[in-house]
Amino acid sequence: MTTELITASKNKLWLAAIKPPMYSVAIMPIWVGTAVAVFETSTINWKIFSTFMTAAILILAWENLLNDVFDSETGIDKNKHHSLVNLTGNKLFVLAIGNGCLALAILGLLAICWWQNDLTVLGLILLCCGLGYLYQGPPFRLGYQGLGEFLCFFAFGPLGVSAAYYSQTQSWSWVCLLTSIIVAIPITLVLFCSHFHQVEDDILAGKKSPIVRLGTERGAKLLPGVCGSIFVLTGGFVLLGILPIWTLLSFVAIPSAIKLCRHVSQYHNQPNLVSNCKFIAISLQFWSSLLLGVGLILH
Numbered sequence: 001m002t003t004e005l006i007t008a009s010k011n012k013l014w015l016a017a018i019k020p021p022m023y024s025v026a027i028m029p030i031w032v033g034t035a036v037a038v039f040e041t042s043t044i045n046w047k048i049f050s051t052f053m054t055a056a057i058l059i060l061a062w063e064n065l066l067n068d069v070f071d072s073e074t075g076i077d078k079n080k081h082h083s084l085v086n087l088t089g090n091k092l093f094v095l096a097i098g099n100g101c102l103a104l105a106i107l108g109l110l111a112i113c114w115w116q117n118d119l120t121v122l123g124l125i126l127l128c129c130g131l132g133y134l135y136q137g138p139p140f141r142l143g144y145q146g147l148g149e150f151l152c153f154f155a156f157g158p159l160g161v162s163a164a165y166y167s168q169t170q171s172w173s174w175v176c177l178l179t180s181i182i183v184a185i186p187i188t189l190v191l192f193c194s195h196f197h198q199v200e201d202d203i204l205a206g207k208k209s210p211i212v213r214l215g216t217e218r219g220a221k222l223l224p225g226v227c228g229s230i231f232v233l234t235g236g237f238v239l240l241g242i243l244p245i246w247t248l249l250s251f252v253a254i255p256s257a258i259k260l261c262r263h264v265s266q267y268h269n270q271p272n273l274v275s276n277c278k279f280i281a282i283s284l285q286f287w288s289s290l291l292l293g294v295g296l297i298l299h
């Protein structure tokens with residue numbers, strides 16, 4: 001291999017390790033929670049919004065860096081060339097960067113609490129971080145029992161979205177809670193889809209992911225119902241007058257949902273071909289939540 005080719009493939013591995021598209025799952029709960037607040041109050045505190053957004057991105061970086069650290073301990077990532085621990089060969093360094101990200105995020109959240117004179121936002125997000133630890137950290141490793149999707153749903157949905165709403169309003173909202181379900185489903189779908197190509201490594205490492213438990217075929221059959229529920233709930237909430245009609249803009253994500261279902265249905269048992277389904281799910285998550293928020297603001 002030429003030096004250029006080696007450098008190009010190294011760069012690709014680093015990009016895959018850092019996972020830039022994945023940060024959409026941290027951004028959207030804050031975006032939609034804030035958009036519900038704007039919908040209800042017609043105001044926004046930009047300082048809190050930008051600080052919260054930065055903290056959410058740092059927390060996702062922490063979660064993923066820790067994931068590589070903990071997965072290096074169970075051996076599940078031994079074939080994962082884009083694990084940051086495998087790339088750097090230095091687990092403690094990855095752990096230190098991860099904890100640095102968390103510390104910075106906590107500082108940002110503390111600033112929000114200081115501005116609000118109220119510790120609620122920090123409490124809610126620390127709870128989310130706790131769920132993130134339960135997912136992968138010893139002795140729990142609940143993701144290995146197939147429970148990751150439940151943790152993911154609550155962290156990125158009701159807890160994360162409500163925290164963003166609370167950071168703007170210092171109050172609670174049923175509309176926000178209901179909307180958080182529409183945010184949480186596609187994010188949980190991203191996690192669910194990330195298991196399809198990993199069945200072999202997961203079984204070897206004793207990880208009973210939902211796809212290991214269900215099998216790839218049954219897993220693929222669940223997707224149309226789950227994808228459909230995002231749009232049925234949005235449409236239902238509009239019909240009930242809970243959400244403004246503009247939130248139907250999120251239906252622009254329907255083609256991504258169809259593409260995801262078709263792709264997984266066709267390739268569910270071919271790891272090399274199904275592996276990119278996670279990115280189709282991210283596109284579905286990105287467009288549905290982005291436009292849900294836009295619709296709330298345009299109301």
Ligand SMILES: C/C(=C\COP(=O)(O)OP(=O)(O)O)CCC[C@H](C)CCC[C@H](C)CCCC(C)C
Pocket residue numbers: 026029030055056057059060063064067071077128129131132135148149151152155156160161191194198
């Ligand atoms: C790290 C996560 C998934 C990676 O799983 P896996 O080990 O299968 O991946 P690799 O194949 O890449 O090794 C996601 C886990 C999500 C977790 C259940 C919940 C995390 C909560 C966040 C820490 C809090 C986010 C709050 C938000 C509003 C910013």
Ligand SMILES: O=C(O)C1=CC(=O)c2ccccc2C1=O
Pocket residue numbers: 019022025060063064152187188190191192194278
């Ligand atoms: O690396 C991954 O596969 C994921 C990382 C991540 O942070 C995340 C967060 C929320 C839902 C899914 C995922 C992943 O799949």
